[in-house]
Amino acid sequence: GESVGLHLPTLSVQEGDNSIINCAYSNSASDYFIWYKQESGKGPQFIIDIRSNMDKRQGQRVTVLLNKTVKHLSLQIAATQPGDSAVYFCAENLSGTYKYIFGTGTRLKVLA
Amino acid sequence: DTEVTQTPKHLVMGMTNKKSLKCEQHMGHRAMYWYKQKAKKPPELMFVYSYEKLSINESVPSRFSPECPNSSLLNLHLHALQPEDSALYLCASSQGGGVSRNEKLFFGSGTQLSVL
Numbered sequence: 362g363e364s365v366g367l368h369l370p371t372l373s374v375q376e377g378d379n380s381i382i383n384c385a386y387s388n389s390a391s392d393y394f395i396w397y398k399q400e401s402g403k404g405p406q407f408i409i410d411i412r413s414n415m416d417k418r419q420g421q422r423v424t425v426l427l428n429k430t431v432k433h434l435s436l437q438i439a440a441t442q443p444g445d446s447a448v449y450f451c452a453e454n455l456s457g458t459y460k461y462i463f464g465t466g467t468r469l470k471v472l473a
Numbered sequence: 474d475t476e477v478t479q480t481p482k483h484l485v486m487g488m489t490n491k492k493s494l495k496c497e498q499h500m501g502h503r504a505m506y507w508y509k510q511k512a513k514k515p516p517e518l519m520f521v522y523s524y525e526k527l528s529i530n531e532s533v534p535s536r537f538s539p540e541c542p543n544s545s546l547l548n549l550h551l552h553a554l555q556p557e558d559s560a561l562y563l564c565a566s567s568q569g570g571g572v573s574r575n576e577k578l579f580f581g582s583g584t585q586l587s588v589l
Binding site: 368369392393395397402403404405406407410412450452454456457458459460461462463464465466 | 477479504506513514515516517518521523528529563565567574575576577578579580581582583
């Protein structure tokens with residue numbers, strides 16, 4: 362389940378289950394969105410991206426969904442593995458700029 | 474080579490010290506970024522260089538001074554920092570150019586900075 366509060370929101374899932382991580386973005390002028398994975402002691406690593414003219418994009422084991430009406434982004438990870446344990450951030454790109462703004466992040470814990 | 478290299482990995486400095494963080498990429502990218510990340514928080518944009526010119530400064534205090542000596546290198550000069558400046562400093566690069574931007578950012582592993 363998911364827990365929120367003063368600390369980073371955490372999602373705990375059983376190994377092999379599907380994970381869904383959500384993100385609310387703030388700016389209607391954003392037209393490009395990226396999901397990043399950040400492991401402890403490392404920089405953010407690109408997972409998947411989506412442009413605002415799409416509402417769904419699939420990669421290997423990952424799917425990103427975009428709902429522009431409510432400014433919501435989600436990342437679905439199929440058959441979650443222990444190696445998926447990390448903090449996941451969404452980032453929005455303000456149209457026509459180099460400004461990339463990161464969401465608050467979600468820690469994914471995969472339980473064996 | 475899809476790597477962004479940052480040095481040093483760790484840095485401890487006093488409030489009166491002057492130090493520099495370095496970032497290098499050889500992907501031919503023309504946009505380079507500095508982000509600051511506090512523990513359990515998202516990265517916050519500080520500066521963006523596009524074609525070696527400062528494009529964005531997110532109202533960063535002058536004790537942080539960026540420099541882009543060429544298209545592959547990005548430095549962040551630090552002077553008279555405060556303990557609250559302790560954080561992970563991340564460098565990133567992207568393709569650069571084009572009207573729409575919409576570019577993947579490639580990140581380095583960061584410099585963990587502690588100000589005493």
